[in-house]
Each structure stands twice: as C-alpha cells, then as structure tokens.
Amino acid sequence: MRGISLISFALLCSPMAYAEKVPVKEIGDNFKIDGDKVTWPDGPFTGSLTCAGPDTSISLSADKKHGTCCPTGANLKGSANTEWHCCGKGHDVTGSKDVGFECCLEGSVFDGEKCKRAKKCPNGKVMIDGRCQCPDGQEEAEDGTCEPADCDSGLKTGKCYFFTGRSGNYLTYNALQYSETALSKYIRPGKFQFCRDEECTAGLPVNPSTEVYIKDLHGSLPTAKDAGQWLDNKKNGGHIGKTTDFSKAGEFSITKWPCGKYCLSGFTDGLTQACPDVSPGISLDTRATDSCIEFELMEVPCDIRADENNCIWKSGDQCCNKIDCCGKTGC
Template structure:
C-alpha cells in the first residue's frame, strides 16, 4: 500500500493492526507538530493546516522519522516506511524490512523479512517434547523417552491443573527452547553463558502465598526468580504488562505486572494468555518476543511446564517428581497410525 499525498479533510486511518499491518499515511508540510490524535503543519501556501485520527478510536498520531508523513498508530508504535515501499506502524524495538518481491513487515531490529518470517541466525529446534541440552535434543528432567521418540511422564493423582502458587516452573515453547529473559524481553532462547531459562512462580497476589491451585479462571501474576547473568541483580521481578506489539519484559513494580491466565491442554501442554487480553507473538521473528493484545482475547501461546525447585538446596526437592504429570487418562500424543 503506497503512502497517500492528500490535504484537507479529517480522515479515519486504518487502526486494526497485527505485527504492524500497512496503514495509510498523509504527507505533511513544514514545522509539523503532534498533539494527541492531531497533527498541525504549515502548508506550501503558508496557511496552517491539520488533520486527526478518529477521536473515539484507539490510535494516536505518529510522524515518520523525517517528519514528512503522518499516520494513526497504536500507542507506543512509530510510523515507518516510505512512499516507495509501504507505511507500517511498528512496535518499540522493531523496524520495517523486506522488499517489493517478498513484501514488507515490522521485524525486530537486526532481522530481515523473507516473505514468511523475520530471519536471524538459524537455531536447532527439537520435537516430541524434547529440549536442546549441550547441542542434543533430549527429554527434560522428570520425563523419559519412549520407543517412538516422544517424552512422557507417569500419570499419577487426580485430574487438575497441576499448577500451584509458590511452585516454580520452566516454560518450554514449540521451538524446544525455554522461555528466557534476554535483551530486555522474554522469548524462547537457547541457553548460553549469559542466558538461562526463566524460573517462573505463579502468584495470586503480591504476597504470593503458596499451595493454592492456579485454574483458568484465576487472575495470576508471574514472578521470575532468575536474574540476568552474570550478576543476577534483577532476580525476583514480575513479568510485565506490555501490550500491542511491545515485547514483554520484567519489572520490580507489582502495579506494572501483567495479569495472566493458564489453561491445561493435552499431552502435558499449557496455554498461557492474559486474564482479559490475549497473548500472542510480538512479530514474525525466528526468536519472537511476546505481547498482550486486547483485540485477540482468545489468543494464547502453548508451553510445556516442568516443575523445578524454587530453592535448589532444599531437602524436599527429592519429592518433586512423585507428582508426575498429574493428569488422568492422558491422551496418547504419539504419531501412531
């Protein structure tokens, strides 16, 4: 979609955005300035002109980096592109990339859109519930590899969510990597010298009293007990409340913590979402961040949860694995004919 060079009447510009869909942009004159949803500028004939976004909409006015074009974007997004490519509203930390041949997309800085996704360094991924350990795909702790190559834990106990406040978990995504904090965002990332998995603890309030079930109807907050290496100074902070394409990070301020909900899925998986908003991939990147989005409240991201010790030196750690998968009549997820 090309940028439009129109002057005059107030217009309603496109505002339903996912990953930064193309938007209409209008050319503006000199000395352009923005106040909320309105842009004012000096036209070629010297008269001052203006136009604005829908006053009842969920967007605000944004100028291009050269201040020659304006469009309506979600709060926190910036207008990027050119009249010769496309105009997109991109979230913080993203830039417009691509070509006429493959199209254009908002990608994390340092990556390139290839027509399907944002590409960076290729990383090895694992299947059948395995995780990458020392370069090899292996079953995570607490599970064993079956003859068909899948990972499975013994099913014991009653059917329940299996998630409790006060306990700690690793989140393993579809890529086979753990959800980890890196470069001020949470994403599925391989372990390295300076990157380790987030050790997440579900809480129902700031006090985080343990032993309470976390059900799909529970408004849950998530605390990451791990801090960034090498010093780990930001340990024990809350998974934050970032929305509309902004990548979710962490915060020490409970009032800025995200509100989440988690639902048990078959085969040891869980679907993580917001309590009232959806949770989605922030952009089509090979190592994507995540974001909350009220426009897609039914969107969630699939993770496999593995219970791990909160205190790695506690004697009761020997009993963690007695709980098994905690699901009765577990569905057989193997690829049997």
C-alpha cells in the same frame, strides 16, 4: 521384505498349540491381511508372506505392530513387556515376571500354577497393582465410593516451572524481553513462579479462571541482579519484560492443554507473538483476547538447596510419565 524373509516367516508360523508362547515379528506399515497371508502392495517393496501349515492365520497384536500365525480361533495377545501368546477367544495374557505368564480368562490372574478369578472390588473400584482403587478420572469419596475427580490443572501458586515453547527452546529473558531463545553462557531459562498476590501466598490452585501474576526468580547472567521481578504488562506489540513494580505486573491466565501442555494467555487480554522475529517476544493483545501461546511446563525447585526438593516428583518422574497422546498402552 520389510526385514522379514519368506523362509524366516514360514518357520515362525508353524502350527502352534492353543495358549502357547509364540515368537513374533514386526509387521511394519502399509500392509493388508487376507486370511493366512500378509501383503505389502506399495513400494519400495511389494510381495506377500504366508503362514505355513493348515488351520493357521496371521494375527496382529493390539497395537498392530507385531504379528504371528495363530491356530484358527486364537489371537495374538500380550506385549513386549509380558510375553506373546496365541490365546483363545475371551482370554488374555496375565501373570508376572516372577511367576510367569499364561492365557487366562479375561478378569483372571495367573499365579504361577493356575488361573484365579481376580478379587471383585466394591464401590465401583477396580483392581490396580493388586489393590482395589478408583479408576482413572475418579477419586474416593468419604463413604468409600468413587466419584468424578475435580478438574485440576496440576499447578499451584508458590511453585516454580520452566516453560518450553513449540520451538523447543525455553522461555528466557534476554535483550530486555522474554522470548524462546537457545541457551548460552549468559542466557538461562526463566524460573517462573505463579502468584495470586504480591506476597505470593503458596499452595493456592491455579485454574483458567484464576488471575495470576508471574515472578521470574532467575536473574540475568552474569550478575543476576534482576532476579525475583514480575513479568510486566506490555500490550499490543510491546515486548513483555520485567518490572519491580507490582502495579505494572502482567495479569495472566493459564489453561491445561492436550498432550501435557499448557496455554498461557492474559486474564482479560490475549497473548501473542510481538513480531515475526527469529526469536519473537511476547505481548498481551487487547483485540485477540482468546489467543494464547502453548508451552510445556516442568516443575523445578524454587530453592535449589531445600531438602524438600526430593519430593517434587513424589507421584512419578515427570520426565518418564508425562501425559501424552498415545494412551496407556504407549506409542
């Protein structure tokens, strides 16, 4: 049932000593726990599995994805990245791959021989990777204390980004308009640079209350002669395209959105799809001024031959450590 046989689960759930490393099984979905028994009441399979031996009961991991049988009073602790242990109340799995893992009192660290109380950090800091640091959402002030971090979109003028829409396609320029279109030999992503002035002064913050202009550094293939032009200000159904005239450049605003995304709008107007096309263009909207279009932004080099490109992802590979909806424990 669900890939777990009664025999294998019974062997798995033999009586265990306190704080002992244990094997686990994936529990699956749509189950119920009743003491020492897990039951799947709905199809395609029905049935139940029971822990073998006295004084044991089924215990699930924090993410409810793995289970084992622990002695009464102990619970399954750990993760696939550490080890799985049945730990007593108030204990958790701690240690490292170098020294091993053990159940220690919460707040303690296993050093390979014994549990040691973790160093107490001053000024509201917490221990992260062996160092006292301010917790997430806070930053260190000049006096060494932790204070709420300034709200930051993470975007700066002068930097360049690819935009990926909800369709899964990049925002591209083709057929004299910008739209989410599949790439081909002659269609490539727009490489968009945020600017707050015509000279595109670099390093300025880009916030929702900031009026920004958007320059596309990519030109249309095969000749790319229209590179470095501004997204224009077409409104109310007119498809936004390119312009060399800064006075006709669109005035945009962008705000941070949940799950690592951003929503692009006009600075005073909204931004909507221009028409219900298979590959719809975009248009500023003077009526629905609160409308915006959701994109995922990925920073890319403005100059692909600059050595400083090696530092773009200095704080972490954006492909692996993006903000998401799963929390710090992962999905």
